[in-house]
Amino acid sequence: MIGIHSVHRRLAELTEKAERLGGYERLSILEQKDIAHCLKLNAQVVRRIDELKQLSFIAYQANDAEWQHELCNQLDALEANLS
Template identity: 35%
Template sequence: MKVAILPIHERLAELWILRGTRELTDSERMDMEHCLAVNASYCRELANLRNMSLLASMTGDENWQYEICSEIERLGGVPPSTRY
């Protein structure tokens, strides 16, 4: 499974490493809070799209599911696998 690493994730990793070696500055703490908020929003959007993809699959709407999976891929996520 291929998962995208977004710049926000790279920055979170950088701040986490810095946090382990020294106390973060006020600016870095604010940056970390911002990164966490953006990450939560990103995860929520992907989860919503995956839920809609499941609904499209359950209702047999292949065109809608294709559109949703394209949006998931655009966000750098991995579309859910389809079972037949």
């Protein structure tokens, strides 16, 4: 199953509405602020996933199975919340 983070779902909703209205500038100020907020949260989620994957690779290269397992658990928990 592919998870969709709530931030991604909200961005999709706002994008579809903007397309129906004829552009993002036609969204309300509140909706435009919501897009900016969602983009910021999206960047944080992506940054954290990338960080955990990079650290996991470093742990693998260092042959530190315990650290790698801990990082993979954190990544699994984060990805489990993508719904």
